[in-house]
Amino acid sequence: MTTEVSRRRFLKSAAAVLPASVIALRTAPAFAQAAPAPLEVKARPIEAFDPRDPTHVRYGALEFRSGLILTSPFRGFGGLSGLRLDRKGEQFVAISDKANWFTGRLVYKGKRLAGLADMKSAPMLDSGGRKITSRGWFDSESLAFDGTTAYVGLERVNQILRFDFGKGGILSRGQAVPPPPGVSDLPFNKGLEALVFVPKGQPLGGTLIAISERGLDAAGNIQGFLIGGPSPGQFTVARTNKYDISDAVLLPSGDLLLLERKFSLLEGVGIRIRRVPIKSVVPDAVIDGPTIFEVDLGYEVDNMEGIDTHVTDGGETVVTMVSDDNFSMIQRTLLLQFTLVEE
DSSP: OOHHHHHHHHHHHHHHHSOTTOOOOOOOOSBOOSSOEEOOOEEEEOSOSSTTOTTOOEETTEEEEEEEEEEOSSTTOOOEEEEEEOTTSOEEEEEETTSEEEEEEEEEETTEEEEEEEEEEEEOBOTTSBBGGGGTOOOEEEEEEETTEEEEEETTTTEEEEEEHHHHGGGOBOEEEOOOTTGGGSOTTSSEEEEEEOOTTSTTTTEEEEEEEEEEOTTSOEEEEEEESSSOEEEEEOOOTTOEEEEEEEOTTSEEEEEEEEEETTTEEEEEEEEEEGGGOOTTOEEOOOEEEEEETTSSOOSEEEEEEEEOTTSOEEEEEEEOOTTOTTSOEEEEEEEEOOO
16 A cells, blocks of 8 residues: 555545644743744655646646645644745745744745745744743644734634734744634634734725634534624634635635635545635625635645735736645645636
8 A cells, every 4th residue: 555545545534533633742841942943844846736637737716836745854843724925925924733933935946836945933922932832822723914913823722812023023922812702612623713814905904804613603604703893793604515614815806715624534535715705704794605626635635724825926816725734644744836717
């Protein structure tokens, strides 16, 4: 039996019964190092998103550009669950399930991803300068930026932390954001999974959108929250085909992309993206939108947990996704890029 077949069988079976974000925390000193730690990340190119047909590049509204399989001797590398890029799609900030920051630069060869450079890491700190894991806070699943202010969602404790990157970067200290009503009632390990900050000048400008992984209302839909902004309140995402939320991002057009996944013994593993008009995201609404991308483990995917977009100098909208390997030897950290095809 090949390693690839073993990996896919494991994901189809074990992932349905084990929480996707279960990880083992290592004992560590409460205070962080004084400077970010440099690290090396090795990148192996993904030659074809469809291993059965390298000429197959179009998947719904997305066209495959390139991808990388990432590995590192750095002990804390992995578990990537949130990713935000700069406007050029080069500099990035990422977070891991174990409450670690990662920063670096995407290296391109033409339009294709070629590697990662200038990588650094540091643990997330609380307001007192201690690692947040010393408080039992981890499972950092979601990341959003408002200028130089970073927001991080902690799933299991359903907390949101605010970091002033303009002052300290990945060594800045997190301040707890008072959660709105309903957030503390989200189920254990199915809580806050996606954060999106809506820029001023757009509908809901100044709002932090927070969506749970699978915090369901009485109708079976996924709970979401509008924090701050002109219309704070709650909404829900229509849950279909047993998909759960893993991340979200706002397109330059104003539409919201919802990255979703499902794990089932009967149906296997699926990765999906839905596109939702931001104007439909209002208090008490049940939001939904067309599926623009849907694949299974027959393609080069894993536990895709982070999504972001940028626009190239040529006007192409590029969708970048990253996977959370759960620090498992039979899962992978993948970085994938697609072009959004507007028709």
